[in-house]
Amino acid sequence: MDAEFIVTKVGEFIFSKFLESLYENLAVPKFWDFVRGQGLQENLDKWRTTLPAIQKMLDNAEEKQYTDVDVKKWLDDLRDLIYDVDDVVDELTTEVSTAENEARPSKVQKFTPSTWRTSLIPSYFEIDGRLRSKIEEATDRLNDILTREGQLNLKETAGGWSRMKTEVEAPTSVPREPHVYGREKDKETVLELLLAEKCSEAGVTVIHILGMGGIGKTTLAQLLFNDEKVHSFFDLKAWACVSEDFDIDRVTKAILQSLNHENCDGMDRNSLQVKLRERLNGKKYLVILDDVWNENYDKWTSLLAPFLGGAPESRIIIATRNEGVALTTCGTNYQAHRLQGLSEDDCLSLFTQHALNTSNFSAYPTLQDIGEKIVEKCQGLPLAAKTLGGLLRTTRDRAEWEKVLKSKIWNIREESNGILPALMLSYHHLPSHLKRCFAYCSIFPKDYEFEEEQLVLLWMAEGLIQSREGDKQMEDLGSDYFRALLSRSFFNQSSVWKSRFVMHDLINDLAQSVAGEICFRMDDQIGGSDGSRLPKKARHSSYLGAEYDSIEKFEAFFGLKYLRTFLPLMLSRRGRCYLTHNVPLQLLPKLLCLRVLSLSGYSIVELLDSIGNLKHLRYLDLSYTQIRGLPESTTTLYNLQTLILKNCQFLKELPSKLGNLVNLRHLNILNAKKLEGVPPQIGKLTFLHTLSNLIVGKDNYSVLKEVGSLLHLRGTLIISRLENAIGLSNASDAKLIEKLNLTKLSLEWSVDVDDSQDRTSELEVLNMLQPNEALKKLTISWYGGTQFSTWLKGHSFPQMVLLRIENCKKCTSLPPVGQLPSLEQLFIEGMASVKNVDKEFYGNGSSQPFRSLKILHFEDMKEWENWSPNGGFPHLLEFFIGKCPKLKKLPIGPSPSLEVIYIEGMDNVKNIGPEFYGEGCSQPFGSLK
Missing domain, CATH: 1.20.930 (Transcription Elongation Factor S-II; Chain A)
Incomplete structure (x- = not known):
């Protein structure tokens, strides 16, 4: 059963x-x-x-x-x-x-x-x-x-089996843990080990946090990592997720990126380890390795080699459920702490926090007896309590809670399938549309970090999001689905990247179980002779890409004629990985049911005309490839919703009949730097939501006019090569002022425009590209006029939080942006003709200029001589100024919230005078670190 x-x-x-x-x-x-x-x-x-x-x-x-x-x-x-x-x-x-x-x-x-x-x-x-x-x-x-x-004898039923009611308002933002229950003693115990003054002469101390899946090892590690005592004790801190595959290069790279926030792509193992050893040498560091499975001694020896040069007080925390890992890595400096299940009271508090948004049942006494019995079945496991609480957060109906308590699923033994009954029950009571979306996530490997937008676009392509006429847009509905699963703890926010999400290992196991043979992940061990293990009617697949993917890896795919998803993930050298030519030549033409096709990261240079035979295709990702162009047959893919050409550095042109893709909703050509322009008739793509870069070609300056018909544009829009916008009326026809859902706009002229020619007409173009006041972020770069448009002033944009003005070399003054009420970040760079920054910049006598500003950045202003003080910046946190050789004074005070000041290349600043601090102010920089 x-x-x-x-x-x-x-x-x-x-x-x-x-x-x-x-x-x-x-x-x-x-x-x-x-x-x-x-x-x-x-x-x-x-x-x-x-x-x-x-x-x-x-x-x-x-x-x-x-x-x-x-x-x-x-x-x-x-x-x-x-x-x-x-x-x-x-x-x-x-x-x-x-x-x-x-x-x-x-x-x-x-x-x-x-x-x-x-x-x-x-x-x-x-x-x-x-x-x-x-x-x-x-x-x-x-x-x-x-x-x-x-x-x-399957009879029709009128109402069917009751599901959790969803009338209660569901959360719409990432859930935050208001309190971690039952781990105070655990935290103090491990803190003592971390901060112990006694150091072993043998080197770094390894501390193991042991416990079963879902017990809270990662949560405890996060508490320690962010503790103020830990922050002040160690010189450096780093975090990396190891996972089952234990890729030494990936883990080393993650540690380096956690330490330096720098890109290490393309570096070989020797370079990575040398760099890490140099970074850690002589430093007192804490490195947390989470989700550790593998006990291979040789791998551990190789991974830990760069750590040996650290200060004696350095520590490594390893969070693992595998006893063998502890024995392999303990050496002579072994410490361990085993996590136990939560007490019944703590487990109950965690459950009620997620189910009722409170720590007890005082406001819902009629649910208390049922809730306590449900929590008993969680057996002290935090993940089970949290997930079941998330399940019941949408209903206060006692009858619905009783159905969860009396479900037959509690009778399933975990040993029979490896899935906790509490987690299976949480899935069982999801609405059917969320079940389908969650099960699809089984194509992601354990510890794979995904972004909300990426997953929603995949759901859309697979037909998992259906919106009727008059309902929400599919993208918004998909976001609701995503947030609903997030609020029920099926997804967790990444501990490293706040824009990414991950599934707990046990939740990932659950997804695989409920998806069954429909979805499969092919790892490097499956393929060739092992292909018989793959279900012949599988519909969705993913695999881990490698630097060289040969034909043996894909032999099993030739029998999967019903496949809908072909998705390589986690390529080791994105953009420089090689794919056997048999895939585009022989395999893809046979997969006629594909909805999702990704070749992202492979160094392919072209697509075959046969791509046009994939009539079902909704999602095509060719990002980070070396393609020069797309075959014209691509324009017969009338179902295509998403076309991703991001970072295609060699792409020169798009198909001339791109306007035939009438169902296209997302076109991403970001950083396709050789692209000469978007084709004419792009205005026919009336469903377009995302147009990452509108490139105005020399022979197609009227393309601005076509943007006016793209009523659904949202998110980020770049308009580049604006020097080609010859027809001024076409600029106004773009109707940017009517596009309510654009949140980020970048207006760009080219770097190589001849500055000796008259560029005053560019002001008229800029005037006609006025965005809607709902805009939140704006960039203007390489503009050739001498002054800015009047629409960039005062209270024109009440929601604007970021403004970047760069390399507008002929402008003699800065725009009056001091009164932008929500402005938090201001970057002014490369303004070569600006000599004075005066009251106009602050907003002409405004009583509270820059009242929300947190980051102020000036750089490379070669002619800037005078800066008139105007009372400081009340909420400024970070101030940077560099390469302004003629400026003599820095009147930034008083700024009581300022934490960081960075000054470089200021040759004429000889003394820091009273205007720097703010005259008469006793605590000008009260928060400076």
Whole structure:
């Protein structure tokens, strides 16, 4: 029974919303016009009338699957059928879109089934053969499933099995732990070991935090890492996650980046270790190695070699569940602390914090007895209490809490599947749309750190996010899904990068279990002769990329003709990894069901025309590759939603008919530095949400006008090569002032524009590119006018937090930005003609200029001579000034919150006078560190 449960949960996660989406597609009138024109109506009528009935049976089947192996088999077969039906429906709807798109230029043509048929002669004959056969086969399988359903006595239910209600407002931001329960004594015990004055002559001390998965080892390590006593005791601190793969280069690189915040990509092991040894030499350091599994002695010896030159008081903390690791790494300086489960009271407090946002049941006394019984079943495991609390945070209904308490899942023994019943129960009670999204995450390796945007775009491509007309945009709905899983502790924020997230190892195991054979991760040990281990009807796959990925690695993929996801991850040398030519030449043309295709990080130089045959494709990632261009066939991928060409350093042009990609929502061409411009008719991409860089080409300056029709643009927009914006009216037609959802704008002229020519007309262009007042970040660079636009002043942008003005070499004064009420960061660089910074800069006598400013940065202002004081900066934290050789005085005080001052290349500043501190101020820099 236990094994059946794990496998058949796949059915529930995929079916209910999937069927609903299919049924909606089958109900579109335009789709049926096409179907009738192809003579396919009888079979698809069967699908349209049968699928809703099957959907109603699923709730009943879910309850019976625990005890009936035949129900399990029925659900498994239904899963495969639904995927195949979805492929067929998607292909048919694509034919409709193709016909409509290709017929669009003829304004007088009437769209009829016969019109579509004659405009798509090759596809029409293909439908008569291959696709027609698939439809008939799927109909036969559907009939078989219906017959078996009658034998299984799966009755339709009106309401189905009750789920957690979601009427309670769900959290919308990253949850913060208000308190860590039950670890005060553990923290003090390990602190004593860390801060002990007695040092061993043998060198660094290794301290092990031992405990089972989910017990809170990482939480304790984080408490120690951020403790003020630890901060003052050690010269250096670093954090790295080791994980099962124990990649020495990756871990060493992570430690260096934690210490220096520098990029170590491309360095070999010797260079990495030499650099780390130099950084640690003679220093009293603390290095925390989290999530350690591997006990390979040779690997540990190699990893720890650079640590031996540190000061005797240095410490290494290793958080591990593996006793063997402790024995391998202990040496003569071994200390250990074993974590136990939380006390019942602490576990209860943690549970109520996540379930009720309070530490006890005083406000909800009717739930207390049930909550206490649920917590008993968590057996002191913090992860279980936290996850179940997250599950119940959306309801205060006693009946719903009782269903969790009385669930059959508690009877599943952990030994039978390796999954804690409490975690399985948390998954079991998720809404069906969240189940599907969570199970998809099983393609991520353990400890893989992902970003919200990346995952949401993948969910969209796989059809896991469905928004009806009038509802939220898919991106916003996906963000809601992500935050819901985050609030229920299925995701955790990265301890290193705040923009990234990770799944706990046990949660990752849970995702793999519920996804079953639908998703698989291929590691380096699987492939070639081991390919038989891969499920033949797997739909989603990922693998860890290597510097050289040969054909042996991909042999198993040739049998996976239904694959939807081809996703390499964690390439060791992004942009300089090599992929066997058999993948683009032989493998990809066979994977006709692909929705997601990534070749990111490989040094490929071109795509074949056969890319146009991947009609289902929604997501194409070619970032960090060496491609020079895209084949024109790419523009026939009418379903494409996301095209990522970030850091394609050799990309020179985009396909001329890019405007045909009418469903494109995200176009990322950031740092494609050789790209000469975006093609004409980009205004046809009316669903576009992300346009990372609008490059104004020499022969296409009217492209600014087309931006006006892109009503959904959001996030960040760069407009570059603005020296080509010759037609002034076109600049105003961009209608930036109407784009409410743009939060970050960068207006860029090119570096190599001839400064000897008259550039005064650029002011008129700048005037016409006025953004909406909702803008939060603005950059203006290499602008050639002598003054700034009047829209950049005072209270024009109440939400602006960052302003960067750089290399506008002809401007003689700075804009009056002192009254921007929310401005926190101001960067002024390369302003070669500015001689005076006076009251205009502060806001012409404003009583509270720069009232929110925290970071002020001046650099490379060669002619700057005078800086008029204006009462300091009340909330400034960091001040940098450099390479301003003619400036004599620095009137920045009083600034009572200032913590950091950095001054360099100020040749004319001979003395620090009263104006520096603020005349008459007793504590001008009260917070200076």
